[in-house]
Amino acid sequence: MKSNTYKSKKKRKRLHLSYVIFLLFFLFFFTAGRFLALTQLPKQSDVIIVLSGGQGRVEKAAELYKAGYAPYVILSNAKEATSKSGDMVQTALALGIPQDVIYTENAADSTYQNAEYTLPIMKEYGFKSAIVVSSDFHMRRVNFLFGRVYKKSEIELTYVGSASGYNAKRWWSDRKSRETTFNEYVKMIGNTFGYNGPEAKSTLDQIKNWFR
16 A cells, blocks of 8 residues: 555656656747847947847947947957948948947957957956847847856946847747757857857857757
8 A cells, every 4th residue: 555655656746747847848948039039228338349240230239329328339350241331340330330439359259259359458448338239149148158258357238139030939930040049059058068169169060960
């Protein structure tokens, strides 16, 4: 009798655990996209930091600049082509951002390096706050990596995403959003374990090959 009671309790525990696991998976599935698309309300800052790698980012920075949220702009990996106007600097100028308020760095090859190479510029010019701009789907990882690099700097960061066409609410409904979600989570896991830059991209390519 005791043996049957023990087995029954054990079975109920396994069943409850299965429900919990299913619930967690269900919650993750439906909130994964919205979790990635972190964005905050812009606030008055010393400078706007714009990350390379996607269309619409410099445009969002120009919008914030013209709205008076910050008097200066830092373009990270500024040599990268970003619009029909050309590279990030040429795009910024075409959008009406004056040359004399633009600072650049041209070496970043990853989100981690965007943070790593903009921090010395922030310190050199005495900037104490910044609005960080990147694509909406990218902002959670930007927050994670900039938070790590800027942790002891006492610089206040605000994160504002630019529209990219990413479907955060229904990320599974189109191929581009599915692939973007997969890529961001794999990169985030890699970044958590210290894989950054070209090394992280190489790892991501290897993982993608497993599913082909």
